[in-house]
Amino acid sequence: MDVKQTLRQYRPALAYAQKCFRELDDAREEGLRSPRLDGMPRGGGGGGLDDQIARIDALERRAAKAREKALALAEEIEEMIEVLEDHTQKSVISLHYLKGYSWVKVGMILHYTDRTVRRIHGRALEELRRRQDGIRET
Numbered sequence: 001m002d003v004k005q006t007l008r009q010y011r012p013a014l015a016y017a018q019k020c021f022r023e024l025d026d027a028r029e030e031g032l033r034s035p036r037l038d039g040m041p042r043g044g045g046g047g048g049l050d051d052q053i054a055r056i057d058a059l060e061r062r063a064a065k066a067r068e069k070a071l072a073l074a075e076e077i078e079e080m081i082e083v084l085e086d087h088t089q090k091s092v093i094s095l096h097y098l099k100g101y102s103w104v105k106v107g108m109i110l111h112y113t114d115r116t117v118r119r120i121h122g123r124a125l126e127e128l129r130r131r132q133d134g135i136r137e138t
Helices: 003-033 049-083 087-098 103-110 114-137
Strands: none
Touching: 003 049, 003 087, 003 114, 049 087, 049 114, 087 103, 087 114, 103 114
8 A cells, every 4th residue: 555545544544433432422321311221111112221232332343443443553654654764754744644734734833834844745755655665575
């Protein structure tokens, strides 16, 4: 997979993991408040405690899987960043892809114009690709 594609996958993976955990929290709160779970029979077959537990279990598995994917991507990206020798390149890649900052904000943090930051980014990607290709060849 291309370096840039790998870098771009992290933020959506993180957002998806956060969404999964919000849904899990909502399901847990709903289960605690639900009048259906008070042990009293009701008409309409709206499901009971077993259904709620099964739903929460499924959401827990999905959230754990999403978290693992996001953590694995973050670890892979951090390993990629560590390979770079230039501290500024490391900072640009980290701030943009891991923190999710725009090019303008990255430039403000590092005291560069966004154009300069994009040039630094381009050189960092070239270096990462060169190193990735070097690893594949050996």
